Amino acid sequence: MRTIRIITILLATLAVGAVIAALSVGAKWQVQVEQHINAPASEIFPLISTLKKWPEWTVWNQTNHPNIQMTYEGADSGPGAIQIWHDGSDKGILEIINSEPDQFVEYRLNMGGGLFFMNGRITLSESQQGTLVTWKLWGDNGSNLIARLMALAFKPTMKKDLSDGLGNLRLLFTQQPST
Numbered sequence: 087m088r089t090i091r092i093i094t095i096l097l098a099t100l101a102v103g104a105v106i107a108a109l110s111v112g113a114k115w116q117v118q119v120e121q122h123i124n125a126p127a128s129e130i131f132p133l134i135s136t137l138k139k140w141p142e143w144t145v146w147n148q149t150n151h152p153n154i155q156m157t158y159e160g161a162d163s164g165p166g167a168i169q170i171w172h173d174g175s176d177k178g179i180l181e182i183i184n185s186e187p188d189q190f191v192e193y194r195l196n197m198g199g200g201l202f203f204m205n206g207r208i209t210l211s212e213s214q215q216g217t218l219v220t221w222k223l224w225g226d227n228g229s230n231l232i233a234r235l236m237a238l239a240f241k242p243t244m245k246k247d248l249s250d251g252l253g254n255l256r257l258l259f260t261q262q263p264s265t
Contacts, residue, residue, distance in 0.1 A: 116224035117245045121252035125259040127188040127210035127217045133255065134191045134208045136163040137180065143255040145247050146171070164191075202227075202236055219255065221248045 123130060133139045138158055141147035148154055154173040160166040160181075169180040178197040185191045190209045197203075204225040211218045223244055 113228050114224070114226045115241065116222060117241055117248060118220065118222040119245060119248045119252060120218060120220045121249075121256055122213060122215040122217070123219055123252075123256045123259055124216040127212055129259070130210055130217055130219065130255070131188045131191075132163070133258070134210075135167075135182065135185050135187075137167045137169040137182065138162070140169070143258060144251040145254070201232070216259075219252055221252055223248065 133143060141156070146154070151173050154171055156169055156171045159168040159170065163182075164185045165182055167182045171178055171180070176197070177199065178195060180193055180195050182191055182193045188210060190207055192205070192207045195204045195206060202225075204223050206221070206223045209220045209222075211220070
């Protein structure tokens with residue numbers, strides 16, 4: 087009986103702690119990374135504005151997620167391009183909502199059947215080192231405590247995924263053809 091009481095107290099403490107953590111996290115969140123790529127924006131832009139090319143450089147591909155299945159709808163690139171993916175029980179819809187050639191791509195991501203929404207923007211800025219690529223994700227979870235906890239828990243993972251993705255994008259422009 088004493089063990090059950092201790093377990094109950096522990097579970098209640100964890101639940102209260104999770105609610106306090108969720109309330110202490112603001113509803114709005116963002117993650118941002120940057121990388122210089124030694125290529126002009128005009129060469130980088132087609133890779134970020136065409137969702138069918140994202141598996142070539144993002145970490146969201148069959149190498150890292152062997153069971154992921156992707157389908158595409160709408161435009162081939164730019165606004166209206168849609169990627170629908172699922173990886174087991176995880177699913178989502180990524181849609182480009184705005185873009186300006188050689189400057190930026192904005193998108194909206196719906197994950198978990200509408201449980202978690204986020205916005206993204208990849209911006210290209212010419213620099214002395216080529217192009218500064220800035221990838222930003224943000225969201226507003228309002229009063230959804232589960233989404234707030236998810237954002238808090240996954241922000242480090244999201245930042246790593248964005249950083250690794252930009253690293254892969256950079257590698258596409260630094261790999262030398264084999265002779």
